[in-house]
Every structure is written in C-alpha cells, then in structure tokens.
Amino acid sequence: MTDMKTILADEARRIADIARTAGLDFFETRFEVVDFDTMQQIAAYGGFPQRYPHWRFGMEYEKLRKQHVYGLGKIYEMVINNDPCYAYLVADNSLTDQRLVMAHVYAHCDFFKNNYWFSKTNRKMMDEMANHATRVRRHIDRYGFESVERFIDGCISLDNLIDPYVPFMRRTTDPRSMPSADQMSDSRSVERDVVRFETKPYMKNWINPPSNIKKQRDDLMKEKAASRRRLPERPVRDVLQFLIENAPLEDWQADILAIIREEAYYYAPQGQTKIMNEGWATYWHSKLMTTRILTDDEIITYADHHSGTVAMAPGQINPYKIGVELFRDIEDRWNRGRFGKEFEECRSLEEARKWDKKLGLGRDKVFEVRRIHNDVTFIDEFLTPEFVERFKMYQYRYDPTTRRMVVVNRDFEKIKAQLLFMLANHAQPYIYVVDGNYANRGELYMAHKHNGVDLDIKFAAETLKNVQRLWKRPAHLQAQINDEMFLFTFDGNQSQQQRVHADLPRPAHTL
C-alpha cells in the first residue's frame, strides 16, 4: 500500500538527487508534513516548533490566520537554516506543488549552507531554540510570568540594535582582556603613530624638530589614556551586547537579553539576503522543475503556481522576481562575456546587443555570486541600467500635496541608490552607543547616524524608555530631526527633548 507519505518521501529523494547532480550542495533535509493550521503556527514561531512563550507569536499567528481566512496569502513552504535542514510541506497541497516546494527548499538549503553571510549562524538552532524556550520557562517559574514578559517586551523592542557584521569581526579589542597587554605596547604604538617625515640624517632635527615630536608623543599618550577611560572605547553598534555587558541586570535578565540577541543574530542573514535567497531558490526550482522533474500533465499547474510566486503586482517589486531575474541576467552575461572593461567601453549599440564571446562562464558565476554576496553587494554589483529598463523600475516618493505615492523618476543611479538604501541594514536605522558614562553620571548616550532619513520620533521616545529600563540610569538618544540635532532623554519618569547646543556636556564619541 503506497500512501502519500511514501510517495512524498520517494519524491524528496528523487528531487534531492536531481538537485545534487545539478550542483547544489545542501545539508541533509527533513520534510515534515503538516496541516495548514500547524503551518501557520510554525510560521508564527519563525519556523520553529518550539519558542519561548510570548504573546507576539500569538499576534503573528492571528495575522497569518486572518490572511488565510481572507484568502490574502497562503504559506506554501517553510525551511529552517539548520543542520539537518527542516522544511515543512502543507498536507493538502497537490503533488505538483509539493515537488515545486521541494526543489525550492533544496536551493534554499544550498544557500544556507554555502552563502558566506550564513557561515556564522548556529546550525543547531532547532535545539538552541528549544533550549531558549526551556530557559525562559524556567525564569518564568522562578520570577513570575508578568515580570519576565515585561522584560522580554522591553528586549524585543531593542532587537534591531545589532551589528550584522559583528560575527565576522575578530575581536582584537575585547574591553576586558585588553588593558595589561595594551599598556605594555602603548609607548611602542604611540611611537608608530608619531608623524616623522622622511629625511636625510643631517636634516633630521630641522624637518622633524624634537619639540614637535615630543608634543605629538604627549598628545597621543593623553588621547590613549583618555580613550581607555571611555566606555565604550569606540562607538558600538551592537547595543544589545553593550547592555548585556554593562547594564545592571539580574542574571536572569542578562540571560533573556542574550537569548534575544542570539536569535536576532540568527535571523539577521535572512534579512540581509532576502532577494538573493528567494531569487536563488526560484532560479533553481524553475530550472529543475522544467528540465528534470515535471511530467507533461503537470506543466500547467506548475506554470500557474510559479507565475503566482514571481508575479509583480502593479507598482510593486517582488524580491522573488528581481532575485531570479538578476541571477538569470548574471548567468547570461557571463555566458556571453557581457562584462568587463571591453564590454563596458563598447559604444556601438548594435555591437553590444550582439555581443557574445561564448565564454560559458554563467553557471560558475552564479555559484560564486551565491557564495559571497548579500543583497546590498548583489544589487550594487549586478543591477544594470538595462535591467532597470527591462523591468520598468522607478523610484517613488510620498507627495504631500496629493497625499499619495508618485513616480519621481526612472533614473538608474537614483533607483539603485534607493534600493541600496532600503536594503542596507534592512531599512533599520543605525544606532550607536557613544557614551556609557555620559557627563560622568553613568548615563547612557546613544546616537543615530543620520543618512538622509529621520527617525520616527514617537517610536524613538517609546523605545528609549525601554532602553532606560535596562540601563536604570537616564538614557539619551541624539538624532537629527528636520536638519536639527535633538537630544531625547528619558530619565525613568519623564521624557524630554531638547536641541543639542554647545552647553550640553559632550559624549565620549561623536559619529
């Protein structure tokens, strides 16, 4: 007796083999068959069957359920970056859909395994999430549901204050281990930093007067000493880590904050590679399905559902579509040699159109791209004017007079800049801790690095309260609003804001 489960298991094996033959390299992948409601629950939990108790998962669940009820969206696939990779199939989908999902999933899984930005993620996150749940439950048992929940609420409010590049940095300046080793080499490093112009020995005292050298040396020493007293030593974007290390937290609070931070870092690469990851998966499911997997009678169903995934609603851009088309574009360009100095400098349109050096490098190139890029570098490197034109992309802006979004231009550079802006730090503002002992009063001073867009003041004031609750002492946020620099403060009782002026004490660092 062959039931659906056996059929699906056979299919999964067959498609895995096809995918491997095509060059994909993925973790062992386990599929689970779930009903749609379970799927929604798992989706609400961010893909995991176990999370710590928190109402926002319930909120997420309600949203998904409503979407489903109103027919606004249906979750087809879900895959977790883990080794082994876990993926979910919705039980009542047709076999064609399941095949499509499987092919898609294997490509995601290949991306998780091989993309550099995922290389530092915990591959045992399934277990880790379950551990987090247990730890939080234990804290709840000990310290009460409400106090833990309130604390989590505060932490969640800050969970975008991370630095996605931190996992890739080698920490040469761990503030705790530094001092002794650093002091030893202080004089030597100062000596290295002192500016001496190259000179003949007999000119030495005139070109580099000893008094000047001494002054430089003293200044540098002073600065070094001052910077050692600064907390943090340099502006810190990993605000969560800074709080874990320096805020007066109870053990359980530090533990919860660390959990939230770890989960934020786990999800960060998925935010950094949304377009690429979906594009890659779509590129492969379409390639594998149409060349190797589908039977003749499935082609219509497949085409229908595939076009559903990559459809661009009028006016919108769909990451699946942009991603897959960019990958195809790259493959085509490298196959035909449409890149490099020679091609760029070709001024004849006719020649450029026919350009084909039959290099056949496309396949290698797309694999290379999926290994080293993230969305920002992907768009930066591979978005071409021709591509923007082909997909009729435009930049839009809110027009206050008509109170709606209007097309502002179709200029390649502007569109690219706008896209990059939206992708950089996935549309989250850059917030730094610039002083952990502001005005020598133990107050926390944070600063927003302004890059053209203001912070939402209302939200910032609310969020600042949550920062203060962790820091206990007053918390400040410096932010540029309407071209003026403001300082927002919450001291535990009341919020206030003021213009930054010369009489205010200066923080340890400026951005």
Next chain:
Amino acid sequence: MADRADGLMHERNPAAMSLKIDKDHQRFRQIVKGKIRDDLRRFLTRGELIGKEGKNLISIPVRGVETPHFRYGSNNDGGVGAGEGKPGDPASGGDGSGQAPGGSNPGNHIMEVEVTLDELADILGEELRLPRIKPKGKHTITSERDRYSGIRQTGPESLRHFKRTYRSALRRQLIAGNYDPKNPRIVPIRADRRYRSWKTVLKPQSNAVIVYMMDVSGSMGDEQKELVRLEAFWIDAWLRRNYEGIESRYIVHDVRAAEVDRNTFFHLREDGGTKISSAFKLCRQVLESRYDPQEWNVYVFHFSDGDNSSESDSRECCRMLKEHMLKNINVFGYCQVASAYGSGNFINVIHEHLDNLDNVITSRVNTKDDIYDSIKTFFSKGR
C-alpha cells in the same frame, strides 16, 4: 550517499503543537482587550458599530500593541516600484489610495483586531466596573436543559454513536494491521464503542424589556439624535450581555406619542412642540398590556433635550412615574442631551420630585465623550 536521510517524512502531532501557540494567542487577545479598555472612551463614540449584534465580529483599530523599535519616520515614504507611469503619476496600482507600493512603507502603527460585541460589552462592564445585573423576583430561577455535546466511551446502547464507533474500530484495525482494503470488514469490539453524552446547561430564565422613548420635537437635531443612537446602542449592548431574552420597544413623541420600529426610531425627524407625558402614557400602556412586572425586568429610558411644553406637564410625568410605573421597573433612566434651543428644565423637575427614588437615574450628555460616564451612571447600581 546511502546514509543520507533525504526525504525523511515526519508527521507532527497537531494537538501537541496547538496548545503552545494557543497560550501565546490567548495572551495576545488579553493584551488587546487591555488596550481596548485603555481606549474605551474613544470606542464608545464610534458610530459605525451601531447595528452590530452579540456574536458579530467588530474590527477595531488598536494602537500601541506592537512593540516600538527605533525606526525611520514618515519621510522614508519613498521606494522602488515597477510598472508604467511618467514622473508625477501615482505610483500605486491605480487605486490612488495612497498605499505605498513595495514593502518599505513602515505602516501606520495601528493594528486591526477583531472582537465580538459581547467581548466589547464585557470590557465595557469591567472598565466601568458595572456590576452584573441581578435580575429581580422569583424568575431568577434557571432552567436546566440537556445538550448532547460530547462523546464518551460508556453509555446506554440507545445513545451509541455509530459513526464514531465505526471510525475508532477502523483506526484500531489499521493500526493493528488487520485491515484489508480488498475486503474491508470492520468489526467493532467493546472498546471501540462510542456514546453520545450530554451536558446539563443552566439557562437563566430572566427576560427583560427595554423601552426607549425619544423626544423628536423640533429642537432635537441630528446631532442630538446621534448622541441618542450611541447611548442607546451601548445600553442595548450591555443589557443584552446580561439577559438571555431581550425585547426592545421604541416610542417617539412630540406632542403625541407613537410606537415605532427601531429604524424609524433612529431616523425619524418630526417637528413641533413637546409633551412628554404623552410618551409616558403610551409607555405605561405598552408595559401594562404585555409585560407582567412579575415576569419581566423592565428598563425604561427616555431621551430628550429637556424642553417640555409646560411645567405642569412635566409634573404630570413625575406623578405618573411615581404612582404607576416606578414600582414595576428596574431602572428609569433619563438622559438629557444638550440642545441649542431648549430650556433643559425637565431634568430639574425630575430631580425635584423623584430625587429620593433610587431606580430613577438621570444623566446629561452634551458631547459624545459624556456617553462613557452616562452609561456608568445608569448601570453602576447593578439593577
């Protein structure tokens, strides 16, 4: 590659899963209700709720449920889209609604949640600290009814649930492996049998009637009517939450009174003078003809701008209330809405004559914001 476990199929037990998210979901609902409570004053003034009934879902915008983050403000309203259009053309799919295309719009921080009117009435009750109404008289006796709503493994054969029995037998045979699809013979054994079981539900048998009376004389404008509509809607919602069966009667009056249906009540625009006693007379007739005070909890609400034609008519009203009506009704509520024309004297007459009676309750509603307090005044005694 032989040791790879590609395509290993797992089935997750949905029952075990659902429990966990249910807790989070319930907690979320609880938080939402808390937010609604905080904003209740505002919801009470929302006219579009009118017409909803107990189990109807109401979509309510709730502020501040989602956790605040540092995020970009509204001058981030730009993005990249794709499609036709010259510079200056609307960027959305042509509906011009101002909805941002693309996923970059931060949205307006407001979340729509759905609650039933019953839940909303409960929140109203909790927030206003309204006591549950204690129905009067001997008719607070509850009636028992048996409802067949469950399944159990023992019971009389007459209640055997054939389908369930069959299903559990089938399941058992499938698991045991002695089910043959070519020869599907299902033989239930004792343990497979399932029986219907019943639960006794207690139903309070209290009935209530609400008589709404409204002054529709020339001085009652649309604004006043809107206030009455809202006030009446919430009175209705709260009472319906407290009684099983509720009947509503509607009376309008100027110098004459007439009984009308609900729709007419709220939309009728009359003209002319005011004689409140006409309405009270009709109300008395209605109550005496059909609603035995021993059987019914009676609520009478009168809405007016307090401008009666003569002082003597006002006194007549009070007399009528005192002598004939008040002893039979739970609450007489008089709600006076502010009007640009009237003297608004009726409320004073009531105070003068009926002040010592505790089932006479008056309130003034000048703006929509007063509805909150008015409702509280009417029901805080739990009658």
